[in-house]
Amino acid sequence: MGRQRWIAAALLLLMTGAGAQTATAPALDEALDAPTRAHIINEYARRLTEQHVDGPRAKAAADDLRKRLARGEYDEQLTARSLAARVTRDLAAVAPDRHTYLEWVPYDLGDERQRPVPPAQSADNFGLRRFETLADNVGYLKITRFGPLDRASIEAAGRFMAQAADCPALIIDVRDAGGDGQAMAALLSSYLLVDQRSYIFRDKQLHLHDQIDREGHVTAEYWTTSDLAGKRFGGYKPLYVLVNEKTNGAAEGFAYDLQQYVKRAVVVGAPTLGDARVGLKQRISRQLQTSIAVTRASNVITRANWESMGVQPDRMTTSGAALDTALQLARAAILVQPATGKARAAQSAP
Structure with a gap:
């Protein structure tokens, strides 16, 4: 019995020492002359x-x-x-x-083995966090980030957006959301927009915004798509987007594009962070890399963006009050929504 206790104590000491060594191990910090x-x-x-x-x-x-x-x-x-x-x-x-x-x-940037492994994109359902119905069947979608597009994320987006397709109004919450997935933002916008410029000739795809370099050259274009998985919410029913001071990057572009396209969405909350540029990172030493903003967003309607000033809400309120405010607006809009609006909603469905 005494021998067993001695062995257990020795193992405990070894584990404690290893843990302490790991906790206090200094991070690499390159010396510079x-x-x-x-x-x-x-x-x-x-x-x-x-x-x-x-x-x-x-x-x-x-x-x-x-x-x-x-x-x-x-x-x-x-x-x-x-x-x-x-x-x-x-x-x-x-x-x-x-x-x-x-x-x-x-x-060490030069040693690929030392680079941290990025988390799996699907671990949080690609940032497509939650759907629920609120009072009067108003749909509520919570998005925490806009990630890159691939086959799995496209399928997940279809399932996510289809949940709200039959709701009479929709609230999309991008408070605290970010990410650089502008293509994902454009894909999700496809479920919410139709061409409203003409009742006769309608484009199946809508040009949302571009990324432009210092010479004014377009480096990337972002369009809606007509090839969608799942049912659309459509381009006419009441739509509200919640934002706050932490909404950044692609989430800001999502809110701004929907706000500017024939006022498709009512943006509710506080002005966003103001990040409308894309950066490029390049190694410059063993442990240093330069990050430089190399392009800026340009909305096709305003020919402007939300850099520095942020997306300005249509209905200004605190972050904490944004959902209640949007729900009140949505319920009021449902009550006064004319029959023509319902007909148009039906026309926008695939």
Whole structure:
């Protein structure tokens, strides 16, 4: 019995020691000498000048970095982590941009084996979180992120959107949602839009927005699709999109495009984060990579976007009150919805 207790105690000590060692193991932090710091700053300044979507602002930021380097302001940044924090702060003072910064990572960028494994896209049903019916059968869809499109996510989107197809009104909640899946946002919009420009000639696909580079060239186009899995909600029934201060990226584009297309959706909540650009990341040292905003969104109707100012709600309210506000609006709209609106809703179904 005593021997068994001794063995158990020894094992416990070994496990505790291993756990403590793991918990206190320092993350990699690349040491930087003066020539390496100068190379990183000058190379980042060059990339900014050549790649950033806002040329004049990027040049000002690049010149500022070079001047700070010449004045010795980066002499005390002896590691990759500290240099990334300082450079990012200096960039934000001249060119505030969610996609333009110097990023430190706690692993060797040159060793693929050290890169963290991304979570499975299907783990949260591709961000398509929940459907339920509220008072008066108003549909409620909760989306937490907009991810990339593939066969599985397209099928999941069809099942998700079809749940709300027969509801007399719909609320889509993208509060706190983000992601860079602009193609997913366009796919989901396809279940909610029809061409309203003409009663005779209607396009099966609608052009929503583009991504444009610094030269004004279109690098990506986003359209609705007519080849959809599942039943559509349609382009006429009352539609509300909930947003807040944390709504960002593709979720903002989703809300903005629906708001601008013949006021298809009523946006309810607080102004969104204001992220309408797409960034490019490139390795610059063992543990540093540059991130630069290389394109901006351009809605085909407004020829503008929501950068910095965010998507502005049609009905301003706090994030916490947004759902109740939208539900009140939806129930009121159902009561006064004319018969012609119901007929149009039927016409928009596949």
